[in-house]
Amino acid sequence: MRTVRSMIPIAIRKKYRYLRARVLSLGLHGGRNHVLTSEERRASACISVVVAIHDAPEVTDRCLRSLERNGGDAEVILVDDGSKLDRTREVIDQAITRNGWVVSRHSPARGHSRACEVGVKMTHREYICFLNSDTVVTPFCWSGMVKALQSDPRVGVVGPSTSRTSTQQTIRRAESCRFYWTDGQIDEYAFRHTTQNQEAAPVDMEYVGGFAFIVTRSAWTESGGFDPHLPNYGNEVDLCRRLKGRGYRILWTRSSYIHHLEESSFQQHFTSEELHHQRVMASSYIHTKPG
Template sequence: MKLSVVILNYNVRYFLELCLRSVEVALNNIESEIIVVDNCSSDDSVAMVKQLFPSVTLIENKNNYGFSQGNNIGVKHAKGEYLCILNPDTVVAEDTFSKILSFSETQSNLGIVGCQLIDGTGKFLPESKRHIPTPKVALQKLIGNSKNYYNNNLNPNQIGKTDILVGAFMVLKRAVYNEVNGFDEDYFMYGEDVDLSYKVLKAGYSNYYFGETSIIHFKGESTLKDKIYAKRFYGAMEIFYKKHFKSNAVVSALVKIVLSLASKRSLVEESEELTINETLVISQPVDEQLKHKLDGTVSFSSSLKEIPSHTQIVLDANSLGYKTSIDYIKSSNTSRQNTYRIWLKSSNFMLGSDSSVGKGEVISF
């Protein structure tokens, strides 16, 4: 088997369904499997997977074991030569896995491969490619200088080596994952992707950013970005520094002070609320029956061209496809005058997010 896609889920039932729909299409013609690990969700995620995705391997944890242990449990069941660690609040393009695997097969000494992540507004997420967050780099970022934190040597559409990749999407050989003992279970949530990336580098492998495919990561769905998040995140970074940057007492004290100050800050950046004048459904072809039912309240079109600003654009993923939807949201980001929802017509719901920090919106019909 070539690829095992491992998805750890916790209470994001609708995002998980959309993710799985996109993954299934992207795995066409690839010998593969999908493994969903549910961390004791209280919603109907488990029932949904059983009903709609009977071919998916479903692991039902009786407790919330966190990100690291949950993914490690999933990987133990994996049979693929390659693994993809994937967040449930993502949407992949039809060619994402084929492109990543084709690239991976040409590389020797391959570590982890990541791709271009955008949020629900089409904004590029700079954590897609990062440098090692040494204490010095972390201090710079805390005071507002992220120049050395993110890898700005590569533009978002390029391919090249990078140190740290994001846990929302990671592809690597299962043998490499096992060699470095997978995710460190000292981390419950946050920091484990930094740790895994760094362990793979220290084992002598090269990590790569592959910018020729984009996926949506609805950041904020699995967890909201607030002061509690900041405290947990910087607590995870303290674990990272103790493990990998042991030095003298002065440096250790400085790191503790920096992280203590950082953990008291909210990481939320308030996003400006956009005024929406109309809702436009893009579907190919236009559903005339639905158009008649919603006449006067919602506009319909089969074209992605000449869309007015201040419009909520509803993209019918079933007819447009995931790559077209992702690329359109990404290409339209420059104006930032519209909002976007992906409509899974086959399941009668739509969802999206208007910022990279706030909780997204799900509307089921």
């Protein structure tokens, strides 16, 4: 049975989304040059960022350039999970040349979870941040998450606010505009959102979205890392579930913001039906496996 929405031509739906985003963006100018504060830079210095990449070169380039601007003193590990496009390799090579980041390459592709595991083995910092390659890093993301991690020794995982994920971390205005904002507008929105929520208490969660989150090294080691039976979907849910079973807290902090485009390169190999099947199978596996 067709829904009313499905009967509206795609071109009209796209135009409506564009106009809605323009209205929601009124007053949000991207001309102000936001830079990392000393507090954000100090927080970044105790973080290793792992970015697993599989093609989608233009989205990846945007992500890496935002990390270059706003990564501060974080250790950055790029893992090329069997990318096939020359442009992807070029984007990664250019980022390495500009920043001196570390890269690991393997082929064929092993899947997102296994690529992240490869990256973790190359890290050295106290906190590990898993960052999807379809995100835009803002100057207002590190200190809020580090503060939340340090607020209680039982905290194992912290995630930021965002524009798109499956949890309550999603901010609706940002979700409607996520494809339309420039990086300058994203930074301005992140500034306003995190400033307004600077004193907001972190929220305890069952799990946080996998687009970007930080886990303490001790919690990661104790958990055993990602489950190899979940190569692309559900790894963050499963990890948080196991950590909660060990007494850890999982938090969302509204004083941090990372923009999520939700154009993951790891999704581009599959049809929508295949993606749905993978999500269903991952959910079934997670909820039936022993704790």
